[in-house]
Amino acid sequence: MAQDLRVGVQLPEVERGVGWAEYAAMARAAEEVGFDSIWLGDHYLYREEGWEGGPWEAWTFLAGLAAITERVRLGPLVACLNFHNPGVLAKKVAAVDEISGGRFVFGLGAGWNRTEFDAFGIPYDHRASRFEESFEIVRRLLDGERVTHEGRFYQVHDAVLLPRPARRPRLMVGSTGDRVLAATLPHVDTWNTWFDWYGNTPEGFETKLREIDSACERAGRDPASIERSACVLVRVGDTKERPDQEGVIPLEGSPEDIGAGPPRHGRGGRRRADPRPRSHHGSIDPSAWRHRATAAHITRGRSRCGIRSRWSGADRGREGPR
Structure with missing residues (x-):
């Protein structure tokens, strides 16, 4: 059943x-205009070419x-487990969830930078090995277990x-x-x-969905039981806060155009939002959003697919082992 x-x-x-x-002002505005979630990156430092x-x-x-x-979901997109002691990280997760009221x-990954x-x-x-150990400890603690683990990288005793x-x-x-994934x-x-794992296109996202279906089957999990989400690179107006990235075409246009509906291809292959008026479930009133962020709507290739839009952030590579 579609969600x-x-x-x-x-x-x-x-x-x-x-x-x-x-x-704080951005978060309050995002909640006020109807976004469903707010995300932060879990990073410490970027360096490249003198910057x-x-x-x-x-x-x-x-x-x-x-x-x-009060209403929006929130979390790290995504937290690097390998930055943190797993027991202390589980305490942080539980504390922030308590403050948020559930x-x-x-969001979690293995890091790349x-x-x-x-x-x-x-x-x-x-x-990957550090991640596997850390995830086992964090998951069991959050499940309410009393955990003892003697691993190669981490040890906890009756935690x-x-x-x-x-x-x-x-x-x-x-x-x-x-x-x-396993x-x-x-x-x-x-x-x-x-967004750059699937090229920021619905077609690329559909390909990734099939790959995750296969990974779920290998892990013994029903693919239909896992929700899917995608980061979408959005460029609003003429902002150049984020440089172009090879192989990635942003969804771009005015806030009104992007809020109106799904993208169409414009001149030069650029993906632009369709400015034609339409009734679109989940659309955001862009006139109320005053912090240069906007929603992205891309075609869902299957059910259980949540889309997250990102309007800024530093480049990152592939989360997980390389």
Whole structure:
């Protein structure tokens, strides 16, 4: 059975300086105009070609956003498990979910940006193996278990989350890595893809859906039981905060055009929103959105497909082992 399309927005990372007051204003505006979710990246540092930048620490800001919003889901897109001690991370997840009243979505991956690993003294080797151990510990703690684990990379002894969380938060994996998918697909609620993994097109997304179907079957999971979501690169108006990326065509146009409906191909192969008026379930009133973010609507190739729009953020590679 098809489900309603949900649309979220990821707040900026390093495109320009944004302080807490503006993040809070963006989050309140996103909730007011009808977005379904708000996301932050979990990164520390980017460096390339003489430039460097870094976002605020994600978990502190997620706790703040949870406290000032009431309806939207929120979470990291996605959290790098290999940045964190797994037991301490489980405590953070439970705390933010408590503040949000059950709206937290725990997006998770294995990390990819070696610069931040090296800069902050975090081991970059054996990322898939470290992820597998960490995910097992975090998942079991969030499920309410008392956990003892003697692994190659992590050890916990009679660990338990107290106070006991009221619920296990929703889990979402953002990866195409075989080992990360094998570890997570038996347990997560949602799979997410970054826009450049599928070319930012409905056709590319459909191809990824078939790949995830196969991965679910290998993991012994009914493919229909896992929700699908995609990040969509959106360019609003003439903003150039994010440079062009080879092989990726953004969905672009005015806020009114993008809010009106699905994309069509324009001159030069650019994907532009169809400006014709239409009744479109889940569309956002763009006139109320004052922070240069907007929703993206792309064709769903199958049911259970939530689309998240991202209007800014630094390039990232493939989450999971490489």
